[in-house]
Amino acid sequence: MLKKRLVGVVTVKNGWAVQSFGYRRYLPLGKPECIVENLCRWGADEIIVQVIDRDTDNSGPDFQLLTKLAELGLETPLIYGGGIRTIEEGVKVIQSGADRLSLDALLHDNLTIVYDLADKLGRQALIAVMPMSFSADELLWLDYRNKVSIPVTSDLLRAFTDRVVSEVLLVDWKNEGVPSSFDVSFVEKFPSVDLPLIAFGGISEHQQMFDLFRRPSISAVAIGNFLNYREHTIQKFKEALVNMSVRSPVYASSHND
Amino acid sequence: MSSSTVVAVVDYGMGNLASVTHSLRSLGYRVRVSNEIEVLNSANLLVLPGVGAFPAAMQSLYANDLVTYLQKQASQGQAIIGICLGMQLLANASYEHGYTEGLGIIPGEFVQFPDSRCHIGWNTLECSREDALLQESNGQPFYFNHSFMFSGADQYIRCISYNSGPFPAVIHNDRVIGLQFHPEKSQTAGKVLLKNVISGLLHA
Numbered sequence: 001m002l003k004k005r006l007v008g009v010v011t012v013k014n015g016w017a018v019q020s021f022g023y024r025r026y027l028p029l030g031k032p033e034c035i036v037e038n039l040c041r042w043g044a045d046e047i048i049v050q051v052i053d054r055d056t057d058n059s060g061p062d063f064q065l066l067t068k069l070a071e072l073g074l075e076t077p078l079i080y081g082g083g084i085r086t087i088e089e090g091v092k093v094i095q096s097g098a099d100r101l102s103l104d105a106l107l108h109d110n111l112t113i114v115y116d117l118a119d120k121l122g123r124q125a126l127i128a129v130m131p132m133s134f135s136a137d138e139l140l141w142l143d144y145r146n147k148v149s150i151p152v153t154s155d156l157l158r159a160f161t162d163r164v165v166s167e168v169l170l171v172d173w174k175n176e177g178v179p180s181s182f183d184v185s186f187v188e189k190f191p192s193v194d195l196p197l198i199a200f201g202g203i204s205e206h207q208q209m210f211d212l213f214r215r216p217s218i219s220a221v222a223i224g225n226f227l228n229y230r231e232h233t234i235q236k237f238k239e240a241l242v243n244m245s246v247r248s249p250v251y252a253s254s255h256n257d
Numbered sequence: 258m259s260s261s262t263v264v265a266v267v268d269y270g271m272g273n274l275a276s277v278t279h280s281l282r283s284l285g286y287r288v289r290v291s292n293e294i295e296v297l298n299s300a301n302l303l304v305l306p307g308v309g310a311f312p313a314a315m316q317s318l319y320a321n322d323l324v325t326y327l328q329k330q331a332s333q334g335q336a337i338i339g340i341c342l343g344m345q346l347l348a349n350a351s352y353e354h355g356y357t358e359g360l361g362i363i364p365g366e367f368v369q370f371p372d373s374r375c376h377i378g379w380n381t382l383e384c385s386r387e388d389a390l391l392q393e394s395n396g397q398p399f400y401f402n403h404s405f406m407f408s409g410a411d412q413y414i415r416c417i418s419y420n421s422g423p424f425p426a427v428i429h430n431d432r433v434i435g436l437q438f439h440p441e442k443s444q445t446a447g448k449v450l451l452k453n454v455i456s457g458l459l460h461a
Contacts, residue, residue: 001419003379003398043444045379045400073279077400077442094308097275099402099442119354122310122342124375124404166375166404196374219378247379247398250444 003247004213005045005220006234007198008227010035012051012065012082019225020052021177023131023144029228033068039227040076042234043250047078048102048169048222050129054083055105056145061093070097081129085109090117094125102169104129108143111159118164126165127198128156131173132186139189142173152191160193167196167219175202177225182208187215198222206240213244262459265289265300267327267343269317272308277340280441284452292321301459303327303335307342311351311367311405314342315359324360331362336432336458341403344428344435353405363430365409372421375404380418380438382426388415390434390457391427397446399438401426407437432461 010032011020017035018026029035032049039047049069051062061083069078074097081102084090090101090113101121106114107128118126131142133149140149141156160168170190175181181202190197196219199212204226212218227233238249264286266278274290281288281304289296297303305327307314318324331337339347348359351367359367370376384395394416401418407425415434416427428435434454440447 001380002376002401005378070275070279073283074276075280075442075444075447077402077439094273095270097273099273099276099308099439119310120313121308122353122404124377124402125308163373166377194374196377 001245003045004218004245006209006237006246007046007048007220007222008039008044008234009048009050009200009222009224010039011224012049012062013053015065019177019228023142023173023176032065033072035228036069036074037072039234040072040074042232043238044076044234045220045247047074047076049078049080050102051082052144058085059083060085061089063092063096066093066096066098079127085113087113087116087120091120094121100125100127102127102129103165105143105145107156111155114159115164123164124166127167127169128160128165129169129171131171132190133174134185139186144173157191157193160191160195163195165195167198168193169198169200169222172201178202179204179226180208184211187212187217200224206237209237209241210244213241213246261287262302262455263287263289263300264302264304264455265291265297266304266306267297267323268292269314269321269323271314271317271342272306274306277304277306277441280448280451284448284455286455292323294326297326301336302455303330303337305337305339305343305346307340307346309342311342311345311353311359312355312357314346315357318346327360328362331360331431331433334432336461337362337434338454338458339433339435340441341437341439344437345405347428347433347435348407348409351405362433363409363413363428363435365407365413365428367405368408369404370406370420370424374421375402376420376424377402380420382416382418384416384427385414388429390454391416391450393453394446394450397450399440399443399446399450401438403437407435432458434458
């Protein structure tokens with residue numbers, strides 16, 4: 001059967017991998033390609049590289065970084081997000097070494113291009129990134145460029161119903177970087193669009209992962225900052241989740257033979 | 258054998274060629290990436306990769322004058338591996354975004370999963386027939402990313418996986434094999450399978 005996934009997230013700002021806290025405070029970690037290489041070596045099930053300043057300054061995808069990542073010869077699926085504005089850019093990102101695209105700003109700006117990307121690349125290549133918060137009981141969707149949160153639009157919900165994307169990266173952005181803080185009510189209250197959800201933001205403990213993986217709507221858990229505080233974190237999480245439907249941990253001796 | 262074996266990755270403008278190229282080189286093969294028939298002719302084996310939608314991929318194959326070439330190569334016994342979308346292109350047709358004819362190298366069609374959902378992530382192979390190329394990979398996990406599945410005669414199906422139900426994961430006809438998953442993105446299990454499949458096809 002299909003396994004639930006542990007996805008490593010690498011956030012890039014000004015060319016550097018950073019720790020991100022609540023979408024507003026950043027601490028440098030190092031070269032993104034080194035972090036990505038480690039996640040591949042530790043046996044992450046997928047790796048998301050999100051370049052967060054490419055939509056803000058409208059500078060397009062970071063092809064220089066994609067070239068460096070392609071040169072690593074990654075054996076782990078790579079998802080890229082940041083700066084994708086057109087079909088041509090989306091296709092070029094895939095040709096530059098990514099396997100899938102994560103789309104955030106484009107969901108706010110131009111859903112027609114999202115539909116067109118699905119036609120060209122297949123919906124399985126597209127992930128919608130949805131940074132969410134609550135105001136009272138209302139679920140709000142953040143445009144991280146201007147820090148404005150709005151209710152999820154009917155157009156976007158229609159696109160989800162049309163399945164123009166394959167999965168939703170559901171981000172508890174206010175709790176990003178805060179240990180053990182992911183609010184599971186986002187999963188419960190996210191509009192029922194029959195798309196698998198990837199939970200992200202404040203997931204640091206295997207017990208949280210265990211609780212999330214028990215939910216049928218969750219296809220994966222994504223982890224960012226908390227993978228960088230010690231080595232081989234992916235393997236350790238997987239060892240703790242041995243009874244869940246996750247792929248067995250991969251160790252360097254078997255990975256590099 | 259590896260160092261003298263030339264593998265050509267068919268470049269028709271769809272997908273991530275870097276990973277499959279790197280994976281093949283790491284296994285010791287000499288790799289050419291091209292859409293030029295002269296270069297493809299120099300190879301012992303062709304790899305047809307692909308990330309994208311079926312109609313757009315067929316359009317790209319036509320635009321690169323590769324449809325008739327690939328059909329002819331298969332009929333003449335050239336070893337060919339189709340990966341993910343590349344596997345789907347080997348079939349007669351797909352219903353993705355309407356009906357589109359494929360290369361017709363392995364009889365069958367690609368249809369949507371019964372629940373219309375994508376199948377994304379790591380899943381294990383269950384080899385349903387005796388096949389020396391795949392025995393070592395039976396029960397191993399591989400990375401899948403697709404929304405359509407093969408529908409065709411059992412005689413072409415070598416391995417299955419389970420989503421909402423069983424679906425073909427490896428199809429095989431003469432010296433042509435289709436892999437619905439990405440061996441180049443499946444870490445050690447993928448490299449083992451790729452090496453066995455290439456070796457087996459070249460000795461077939």
